[in-house]
Amino acid sequence: MDERLLTGTMKINKANHLEIGGIDTISLVEKYGTPLYVYDISQVKHKAQMFKKAFQDRKIKAQVAYASKAFSCLAIYQLMAKEEMSLDVVSGGELFTAIQADYPSKKIHFHGNNKSDAEIIAALDYNIGCFVVDNFYELEKLNQYTKQRKQNMSILLRVTPGVEAHTHEYITTGQTDSKFGFDLNNGQAQQALQLAMQMPYIDVMGLHCHIGSQIFETEGFSLAIDKLVMQSKEWHEAMGFDLRVLNVGGGFGIRYTSEDEPLPIEDYINNLIDEVQSVTTKVQLPMPEIWIEPGRSLVGDAGITLYQVGSQKIIPDVRNYLAIDGGMTDNIRPALYDAKYTGVLANRVEDAVEETYSIAGKCCESGDMLIWDLPLPKADDKDVLAVFSTGAYGYAMASNYNRIPRPPVIFVENGKDFLAIKRESYADLMRLERSLY
Structure with a gap:
């Protein structure tokens, strides 16, 4: 990977995991779930x-x-x-x-x-x-x-x-x-x-x-x-x-x-x-x-987003799709601006690259693609994808399309994490609604 993407306190720790703010990103996933915005x-x-x-x-x-x-x-x-x-x-x-x-x-x-x-x-x-x-x-x-x-x-x-x-x-x-x-x-x-x-x-x-x-x-x-x-x-x-x-x-x-x-x-x-x-x-x-x-x-490259890897679709001699549990609802910029991102498997950062994947979101839209042609180790549903430089216009432009709740926002610093914004629940999606009958 390009070491220049490891800004601020980001580093690869002894477990071969991505670390930010002195905290292993996999421990953050275990505590808060995915998708997850994390700010250094x-x-x-x-x-x-x-x-x-x-x-x-x-x-x-x-x-x-x-x-x-x-x-x-x-x-x-x-x-x-x-x-x-x-x-x-x-x-x-x-x-x-x-x-x-x-x-x-x-x-x-x-x-x-x-x-x-x-x-x-x-x-x-x-x-x-x-x-x-x-x-x-x-x-x-x-x-x-x-x-x-x-x-x-x-x-x-x-x-x-x-x-x-x-x-x-x-x-x-x-x-x-x-x-x-x-x-x-x-x-x-x-x-x-x-x-x-x-x-x-x-x-x-x-x-x-x-x-x-x-x-x-x-x-x-x-x-x-x-x-x-x-x-x-x-x-x-x-x-x-x-x-x-x-x-x-x-x-x-x-x-x-x-x-x-x-x-x-x-x-x-x-x-x-x-x-x-x-x-x-x-x-x-x-x-x-x-x-x-x-x-x-100020905030763009201080933020990353963590996703759980899910389904895959392999089209021989065409493309390998790798789906994540987020997408255009938490990062609309690729669909809106054709914005480019890159990422790594946060739990296997330095493993050898074996495949090229196109990272697909879970929304019911063919345009819900986060990254095209990303070189990664061979991935499965035990892996966590970290996408770099998502601190600007990620949460700010997030939506509830397909009735998907917005992720939480975590601040990390000196080995401590702070829940700045809670994860939305399905009940939160209904909070302002009234029954017709």
Whole structure:
């Protein structure tokens, strides 16, 4: 196997089992069953510290906000608060969870392209740090409610700068044709800024952009920074706009398979800092705060999913299918994005490879395939499959399709395990339902 996939505390122990957080994964399976999400919490903490340290080493004023759509729950919010991270939420549910976690209100940033009245009011009630305003509809709603309440609120304007990252078309968000943000090239961003600067209780701190996800280069960020800072210079001269915050989003890539080559965290951050310093100096603007929004890069490769191997279907000279007890209900990304993963038999990690299997989920869908053509030892139903880098958008996008309960989430650290989210039961699936007769 590719040793680079053993991130954080993951290792192969003397029993030839995969170990994470100082705990044998097979003992976790015996205790909690499968499917099972497992998070290496020390790695999450380390990543958070690395992002913050990269700015601190350069003495740059910054905010690092966890983009919690990657994985949201009470425990992960509590962890991020303890690590003194800011927090991005994109819905009333994420905001409610943050409130339940007693998250510092001023560190919460509210994203989303269609915030409801109830969500806006809840965020104003909690007096969050800022709204990332996505459209004219939201801007007018904020103006209305802040005037009614005589409540000041800071905002960033989300701008689509016309920069496309080198990524999958379904997860690019910075280009002109996007459901997100005010377009820079057609004048909508300038119009929004002019309106916002006239609103009595709205403080436009700066601009936000997000150019995509799973990005392995820095050129896209540099292009976006150049465009936004150059435009800010024009707006400063034309209408007195001060760019105090430049939020360049997230999208920093992680390794899912051996083909992925993510940059070190400090490389991403140093490039951002260098580019902002260079262009602001060039146009003679003060250096703004730099905000970023890592999500996947904080939790993605800190998580694994454990499955019990089940049935097999061997089609001679065609393919060997190996079924597991999960699939698209706990990881929709292969079906949704054609996302690539890899894995090992957690109970026989270093056994010799004998077969190539395609890993099939148990849902009644031909598209429920988790991994195609995975080299493994000859497997049977006593084996446990560990799939790497499932910490982002696994549980967050899980469903009850085919009435399959969602798996539990376990945090592991220093030989201890913590049940962060319980396994759903069949009774849980019926909890909100009412009998017709």
